[in-house]
Amino acid sequence: MLGRELLVSEEKSVRVEVWSDVVCPWCYIGKRRLERALEGFEHAGEVEVEWRSFQLDPSHPKGVRQPVYEALAQKLGGSTAQVRAMTDRVKALAADEGLEYDFEHSISVNTFDAHRLTHLAKAHGLGGETHERLMRAQLIEGETLDDVDTLVRLGADVGVPADEARRVLEGDDYTREVEEDIREAQMLGATGVPFFVLDRTYGVSGAQPVEMFLSALRTAYEHVDTPAR
Amino acid sequence: MSASASPETQRPDAVTAETDPETQGGTPSIRRPVVPGLVVLGAEGAEACSDGSCW
Incomplete structure (x- = not known):
């Protein structure tokens, strides 16, 4: 499991930035596939992974909570039974990665505050752990990710100081950082997430196969020709 | 003092971007690719997932 934020490099390093939203089922699958690629990458110790914020639905009103199936049925105009059938494929592929998605209990919320928490966590070197914890909470555990108490608890699970998290979540700290991440994704041409950028040179869009991530890591590594930053 | 990489050290296929001269002493802020x-x-x-949809 990827918890690394900053890894000390010897001579080379590859920086992988991943734009992702905590409610994005393909992002969690993509995360697992990247992790598996890193397990097979001979220079994994020289790879730095950074999770960047992206909101799939920034227009979702803050404070509005709705069961995922109900929200999808409303948005797409089908029945909840039809929506359930639509999600079968992603659930099956997630299960292949060891992720037991539970959309029956998932709640659609605005994820902006969850991303602000992740930026606080990054300041503590816990960005990867927090993103992982929040995705699990949203997609598997049915937690409500716009609730301050819930976010404080989930952050504390991975070591984010609870008092600091509460202060941030009750204010507006890290708003600019989240907005900047989203703006940068748009600048780089991301049209969806997950979106992976290696060394600001190579882009990989979507939950690609493990072999693709491995190939991308090797390509980026081979083209590192400057000393580690 | 500019912190920009010299043309010789820049990878030919690397992303190039305009940078803000105000921030050249630190990490350049990218304005546009x-x-x-x-x-x-x-x-x-x-x-x-794109446009708010994953399905």
């Missing part, structure tokens, strides 16, 4: 931008790897159409 310049064509050709990122080299895209992997097949198009891999599963992803």
Whole structure:
């Protein structure tokens, strides 16, 4: 499991930035596939992974909570039974990665505050752990990710100081950082997430196969020709 | 003092971008990617969420 934020490099390093939203089922699958690629990458110790914020639905009103199936049925105009059938494929592929998605209990919320928490966590070197914890909470555990108490608890699970998290979540700290991440994704041409950028040179869009991530890591590594930053 | 990389050390296929001179002493802030931008790897159409939808 990827918890690394900053890894000390010897001579080379590859920086992988991943734009992702905590409610994005393909992002969690993509995360697992990247992790598996890193397990097979001979220079994994020289790879730095950074999770960047992206909101799939920034227009979702803050404070509005709705069961995922109900929200999808409303948005797409089908029945909840039809929506359930639509999600079968992603659930099956997630299960292949060891992720037991539970959309029956998932709640659609605005994820902006969850991303602000992740930026606080990054300041503590816990960005990867927090993103992982929040995705699990949203997609598997049915937690409500716009609730301050819930976010404080989930952050504390991975070591984010609870008092600091509460202060941030009750204010507006890290708003600019989240907005900047989203703006940068748009600048780089991301049209969806997950979106992976290696060394600001190579882009990989979507939950690609493990072999693709491995190939991308090797390509980026081979083209590192400057000393580690 | 400029912190920009010299042309000799820049990878030919690297993303180039305009940078803000005010921030050149530190990490440059990227204003916009310049064509050709990122080299895209992997097949198009891999599963992803876009426009608020994943299905």
